[in-house]
Amino acid sequence: MVQAPVRIASTELAQLAIALIRKSGCEYGDIRICSYRNQSLMTRDRSLSNLSDDVSSGFGVRVLHNGAWGFAASHRQTPAEITRIVALAVETAKGSRLSQQTPVRLVPQEAYQDTYITPIEIDPFEIPIAEKAELLLTISDRLLSYNARGVKKAFSFLHFNREEKTFASTEGSLIQQTIYRSYPGYWCTAIANGDAQNRTYELPPLNKGYEHIDKNDLLGNVERVAEEAIEKIHAPESPSGIHTSLILKPSNLFLTIHESVGHPTELDRVYGYEANFAGTSFATTDKLGKLQYGAPWINFIGDRTQPHGRSTMGYDDEGVRSQQWYVVQDGILVDYLTDRETAYRLGRNRSNGCAFADSWSNVPMVRIPNLGLEPGKPGDSHTATLAEMIADTEDGILIDGIGSFSIDQQRRNFQFGGDAFWQVKQGKIVGMLKNVTYHSMTTDFWNSVDAIGNASELEQCGTNLCGKGEPLQIAQMTHACVPVRVQNIQIGRGS
Known part of the structure; x- marks a missing residue:
C-alpha cells in the first residue's frame, strides 16, 4: 500500500528556510509560501462560456548577499526542496553581484508575528457553482429580452480569489495572511446602422465575500443598462477638437x-x-x-x-x-x-x-x-x-x-x-x-x-x-x- 506524503506545516518550512539563509552568510532573506485559488464564471448570451477554478501553490525564497539580490522558487513544498531552493537563491545572488554596480541596501523593518484575514460574511467558494451560473444566465437573459430594440449580445461574469501566504524573514517576522476578493459585472452590445456600442455595469472589485454579489442591485440595473446601450447606439458622435x-x-x-x-x-x-x-x-x-x-x-x-x-x-x-x-x-x-x-x-x-x-x-x-x-x-x-x-x-x-x-x-x-x-x-x-x-x-x-x-x-x-x-x-x-x-x-x- 502506498502511503500519502506527510504534509508539513508552512510555518515549519518557513522556519527551516530562514535557518538555512542565516547559515549562508546573507545579510537578509525571506520566504513566501503561497496558495492562490481563482474561480471565474462568464456567460456569453444564454450559455456559460467559461468556468475555471484553479489553485496554484508554491514558495519563493529571496536573499540579499553582499548587496545583491538572489531569488528562486518551486512548487514542491518539502524540506529537501526548501534546502535546494535556498542554496540556488544564494548562488544566484553571488552571480548577480559580479555585474552589480551599487549594492542594495534596505531600510530597517520591525519584526512581526501576526495573522490577518479579510473580514468576510460569506465564503464565496462555499456557494454552489449552479447558483452562481443561474444568476449570470438570468442577467444575460434579461439583457437579451431587448433584442428587438437592438441589444444583440450579452455578457456577465463573477470572479473570486483567495490568497493564502506565509511570510518569514531573517529579521524575525512570521506573518500569515488570507485575502478574499469578489467581483461581479455584466455588459451588453447594441447594434444598429452599421455601428455597435457597449454599455457596462459592475460592482467594483473589492475585498469582500459573496455578500458583495448583491443580486437585487445587479438585476435591478439591467433595464437601465439595456436602455442606455440602445440610446447610445443612436446618439450623435462626439464633437472633436x-x-x-x-x-x-x-x-x-x-x-x-x-x-x-x-x-x-x-x-x-x-x-x-x-x-x-x-x-x-x-x-x-x-x-x-x-x-x-x-x-x-x-x-x-x-x-x-x-x-x-x-x-x-x-x-x-x-x-x-x-x-x-x-x-x-x-x-x-x-x-x-x-x-x-x-x-x-x-x-x-x-x-x-x-x-x-x-x-x-x-x-x-x-x-x-x-x-x-x-x-x-x-x-x-x-x-x-x-x-x-x-x-x-x-x-x-x-x-x-x-x-x-x-x-x-x-x-x-x-x-x-x-x-x-x-x-x-x-x-x-x-x-x-x-x-x-x-x-x-x-x-x-x-x-x-x-x-x-x-x-x-x-x-x-x-x-x-x-x-x-x-x-x-x-x-x-x-x-x-x-x-x-x-x-x-x-x-x-x-x-
Whole structure:
C-alpha cells in the first residue's frame, strides 16, 4: 500500500528556510509560501462560456548577499526542496553581484508575528457553482429580452480569489495572511446602422465575500443598462477638437488616477528600474516637495488599510505593516510608493509598504496600493455634489465608466475614453453622445479641477488587472474617489 506524503506545516518550512539563509552568510532573506485559488464564471448570451477554478501553490525564497539580490522558487513544498531552493537563491545572488554596480541596501523593518484575514460574511467558494451560473444566465437573459430594440449580445461574469501566504524573514517576522476578493459585472452590445456600442455595469472589485454579489442591485440595473446601450447606439458622435468642461464620475476617474498619479509615483519607475513594459516617470525626485501636481484642493492618499480595498491586507510582501500616507497633499507631490530598497535610496527610514508579487514564483516589486482622491472639504468653495456640478455647467460632458486609454512613456500626455457620455447644456443633461475621448497633460489636468465631490459621494472603484514588469505581473487596487469637474479639456472622437 502506498502511503500519502506527510504534509508539513508552512510555518515549519518557513522556519527551516530562514535557518538555512542565516547559515549562508546573507545579510537578509525571506520566504513566501503561497496558495492562490481563482474561480471565474462568464456567460456569453444564454450559455456559460467559461468556468475555471484553479489553485496554484508554491514558495519563493529571496536573499540579499553582499548587496545583491538572489531569488528562486518551486512548487514542491518539502524540506529537501526548501534546502535546494535556498542554496540556488544564494548562488544566484553571488552571480548577480559580479555585474552589480551599487549594492542594495534596505531600510530597517520591525519584526512581526501576526495573522490577518479579510473580514468576510460569506465564503464565496462555499456557494454552489449552479447558483452562481443561474444568476449570470438570468442577467444575460434579461439583457437579451431587448433584442428587438437592438441589444444583440450579452455578457456577465463573477470572479473570486483567495490568497493564502506565509511570510518569514531573517529579521524575525512570521506573518500569515488570507485575502478574499469578489467581483461581479455584466455588459451588453447594441447594434444598429452599421455601428455597435457597449454599455457596462459592475460592482467594483473589492475585498469582500459573496455578500458583495448583491443580486437585487445587479438585476435591478439591467433595464437601465439595456436602455442606455440602445440610446447610445443612436446618439450623435462626439464633437472633436473643442475644449469644454468635463464632469467625471468615480467610475471613470479612477482609471485616470491609476495611470496619471499611481504609476508615475511608483518609486522604482521613477528611478528607471521599470522602463520596458510601461515607461518611467516625469515625477522625478528633484520635484519632490515642489511639483504642483494638482490644484490646492487636490489630495491623493495611499491607504492599504482601507476597509474592503482591493489591495488592503495586513502586511505587504516584505512584512511591512499596512499604513496610510499622502502622496499629493494640497496639490504638491510629497511622497512616493516605496518598498524597502527604494525607500533607502530616497533617504527615508522606512518603507510605506508597497511591495507585492502576484505569485509565489515572482519577485516582489513596487505596486500601486489603494490610492484615492480625498473628497472636498465641507464649506470649501470648490466642494460640490454631482448634481451641483451639472447645474453649474453651461456646456460640458458627463462621463461614466471606462473605455480605451493611452498614456506616454513618461506618464505626462494622456487620452481616456469612457463607457457612457451625456451632453450638459445650461445646467441640464440633454442627451447621450458616443465615442468621446478626452486629452490632456497630467499636471494640466489635475490643476484644472475646479469642483470636487464631498464625502457622501465617495465610491470605491478600482481594477483587478494592473500589469507591470517583465515577466508580467498582475496586481489589483482600489482608487476611491468622488466626482470632479475639470475645465477647458480637449475633446476628441474615439472609435
